Amino acid sequence: xxxxxxxxxxxxxxxxxxxxxxxxxxxxxxxxxxxxxxxxxxxxxxxxxxxxxxxxxxxxxxxxxxxxxxxxxxxxxxxxxxxxxxxxxxxxxxxxxxxxxxxxxxxxxxxxxxxxxxxxxxxxxxxxxxxxxxxxxxxxxxxxxxxxxxxxxxxxxxxxxxxxxxxxxxxxxxxxxxxxxxxxxxxxxxxxxxxxxxxxxxxxxxxxxxxxxxxxxxxxxxxxxx
Amino acid sequence: xxxxxxxxxxxxxxxxxxxxxxxxxxxxxxxxxxxxxxxxxxxxxxxxxxxxxxxxxxxxxxxxxxxxxxxxxxxxxxxxxxxxxxxxxxxxxxxxxxxxxxxxxxxxxxxxxxxxxxxxxxxxxxxxxxxxxxxxxxxxxxxxxxxxxxxxxxxxxxxxxxxxxxxxxxxxxxxxxxxxxxxxxxxxxxxxxxxxxxxxxxxxxxxxxxxxxxxxxxxxxxxxxx
Numbered sequence: 001x002x003x004x005x006x007x008x009x010x011x012x013x014x015x016x017x018x019x020x021x022x023x024x025x026x027x028x029x030x031x032x033x034x035x036x037x038x039x040x041x042x043x044x045x046x047x048x049x050x051x052x053x054x055x056x057x058x059x060x061x062x063x064x065x066x067x068x069x070x071x072x073x074x075x076x077x078x079x080x081x082x083x084x085x086x087x088x089x090x091x092x093x094x095x096x097x098x099x100x101x102x103x104x105x106x107x108x109x110x111x112x113x114x115x116x117x118x119x120x121x122x123x124x125x126x127x128x129x130x131x132x133x134x135x136x137x138x139x140x141x142x143x144x145x146x147x148x149x150x151x152x153x154x155x156x157x158x159x160x161x162x163x164x165x166x167x168x169x170x171x172x173x174x175x176x177x178x179x180x181x182x183x184x185x186x187x188x189x190x191x192x193x194x195x196x197x198x199x200x201x202x203x204x205x206x207x208x209x210x211x212x213x214x215x216x217x218x219x220x221x222x223x224x225x226x
Numbered sequence: 227x228x229x230x231x232x233x234x235x236x237x238x239x240x241x242x243x244x245x246x247x248x249x250x251x252x253x254x255x256x257x258x259x260x261x262x263x264x265x266x267x268x269x270x271x272x273x274x275x276x277x278x279x280x281x282x283x284x285x286x287x288x289x290x291x292x293x294x295x296x297x298x299x300x301x302x303x304x305x306x307x308x309x310x311x312x313x314x315x316x317x318x319x320x321x322x323x324x325x326x327x328x329x330x331x332x333x334x335x336x337x338x339x340x341x342x343x344x345x346x347x348x349x350x351x352x353x354x355x356x357x358x359x360x361x362x363x364x365x366x367x368x369x370x371x372x373x374x375x376x377x378x379x380x381x382x383x384x385x386x387x388x389x390x391x392x393x394x395x396x397x398x399x400x401x402x403x404x405x406x407x408x409x410x411x412x413x414x415x416x417x418x419x420x421x422x423x424x425x426x427x428x429x430x431x432x433x434x435x436x437x438x439x440x441x442x443x444x445x446x447x448x449x450x451x452x
Contacts, residue, residue, distance in 0.1 A: 078370055089359070093363045099367065099370075123352045123356070130345065133358055137316050144369065147304075147413075
């Protein structure tokens with residue numbers, strides 16, 4: 001096989017993806033050679049639950065919402081992904097149909113890597129597998145924290161925690177999803193979320209200058225809620 | 227380095243652990259060479275939250291309960307592990323102190339693998355990393371399912387689901403943990419769990435012949451609850 005050298009190809013999203021960050025330029029070229037770029041328009045579905053195609057998707061640009069439909073028919077938002085995040089690993093690592101569905105929240109560019117080729121790459125370049133392990137162990141940790149918070153905490157606690165997490169230390173939070181999706185992710189109705197946000201605003205802890213934007217007025221007060 | 231051949235060593239728990247199952251006997255010998263066997267008595271703590279030692283624990287015999295203490299001081303049971311399961315991967319993959327604590331529910335034997343040595347092994351034998359990826363992706367899936375169930379379902383649903391999951395198709399379920407721990411894992415008080423189990427018994431779906439044992443009397447009735 002001829003391996004493209006670094007003048008022959010544009011590694012595109014490959015070079016931006018944490019799980020490939022330890023590869024040399026030449027090795028990235030090998031990954032790029034088996035990767036297809038895909039554009040998905042805002043509102044389009046990337047994949048559906050039940051599908052069995054084995055592909056890993058890595059986001060280059062844009063945001064994607066991952067949801068599941070429960071047995072009772074309710075839709076629950078699981079995560080919102082951005083550049084560098086990957087999805088679909090379960091279908092690659094196990095012979096299982098997808099259990100979730102993915103929808104583009106913005107116009108997106110993503111890399112699509114066929115499952116078997118990815119496994120072969122991980123055998124050749126174990127650093128890819130190690131980076132993916134780091135990512136999945138972080139996700140396990142985050143899910144356990146959410147589970148614990150949802151079981152043992154009030155809606156106020158969950159909302160204050162989410163605002164602080166999303167803020168990343170800044171005082172203005174632009175929600176990466178709709179309020180309905182945020183409510184779903186926090187395990188409450190949108191009405192409860194709106195009511196509690198108004199309470200936090202009345203208490204002088206936050207305000208909401210425009211739809212989808214939350215400004216933290218009193219960070220230590222907000223931290224005291226959690 | 228001299229690699230022990232298969233007559234020189236007893237791979238012990240290494241040979242029983244799924245993440246090492248693709249290795250040859252000689253390769254298992256290499257893993258065994260850096261692994262320490264540890265015995266932990268029933269009730270003893272394997273590790274505490276906040277500790278920073280980087281070690282992966284793989285259970286050979288016995289059961290271990292993993293719990294977390296929430297910021298409000300409540301203890302929540304996260305998982306109960308058995309032979310072949312591993313714990314502590316977050317401290318190995320990330321430079322993070324442990325966020326959970328582990329307690330032996332029975333007398334246990336486990337393999338302790340130093341974190342750096344494990345990473346080096348994964349670089350040499352990528353199949354170990356791939357198996358660990360499979361395990362972690364399964365755990366992500368299970369946690370997402372639990373999160374969804376806890377947010378959108380009644381205590382009856384969660385209990386019926388847990389009994390059916392634990393039964394593995396058999397009609398008698400011996401709980402692998404105390405009722406208090408099961409209640410914690412299902413996000414309810416022990417009183418709620420006991421009351422709902424009594425209701426299911428009165429409805430003729432289960433009975434409880436002895437402490438810690440649940441017999442499924444009417445499986446399809448129980449399935450109808452979920």
